[in-house]
Amino acid sequence: xxxxxxxxxxxxxxxxxxxxxxxxxxxxxxxxxxxxxxxxxxxxxxxxxxxxxxxxxxxxxxxxxxxxxxxxxxxxxxxxxxxxxxxxxxxxxxxxxxxxxxxxxxxxxxxxxxxxxxxxxxxxxxxxxxxxxxxxxxxxxxxxxx
Numbered sequence: 001x002x003x004x005x006x007x008x009x010x011x012x013x014x015x016x017x018x019x020x021x022x023x024x025x026x027x028x029x030x031x032x033x034x035x036x037x038x039x040x041x042x043x044x045x046x047x048x049x050x051x052x053x054x055x056x057x058x059x060x061x062x063x064x065x066x067x068x069x070x071x072x073x074x075x076x077x078x079x080x081x082x083x084x085x086x087x088x089x090x091x092x093x094x095x096x097x098x099x100x101x102x103x104x105x106x107x108x109x110x111x112x113x114x115x116x117x118x119x120x121x122x123x124x125x126x127x128x129x130x131x132x133x134x135x136x137x138x139x140x141x142x143x144x145x146x
Contacts, residue, residue, distance in 0.1 A: 007080055009087045018079040026072045033064055089117040093124055100131065 008014055037060065048056060089111050099106045106128055109121040 007084045009091045018076045022072045022075040089115045
């Protein structure tokens with residue numbers, strides 16, 4: 001039986017984070033590329049015929065733009081998959097806390113093997129246990145779960 005994987009659990013969080021990550025990574029890559037060009041081009045241009053200098057600059061510029069665009073798309077795709085390990089647990093914890101706040105009965109949070117934030121999930125599970133114990137105690141005055 002094949003497992004269905006939805007990598008976009010919280011689209012706003014994941015796409016926003018991936019876009020910011022890709023933006024700054026691409027910006028850094030462009031800066032490094034420009035620095036390389038500024039250092040190497042003066043030495044290389046001495047050996048290039050004058051009539052081909054503008055053509056070479058044109059190719060360098062457009063290939064750089066193409067490379068940065070493709071790199072940004074690849075970074076976004078990879079970061080969505082990587083941030084899935086964060087977004088899944090965060091989504092699960094938010095849902096559990098929302099149900100707790102509404103007074104509903106909740107199950108313990110169970111995360112996948114490779115998910116992050118397991119320590120936080122264990123603390124929330126401890127809180128769930130404490131709330132269940134307080135609700136079962138007659139002296140607390142906490143209403144039972146719905």
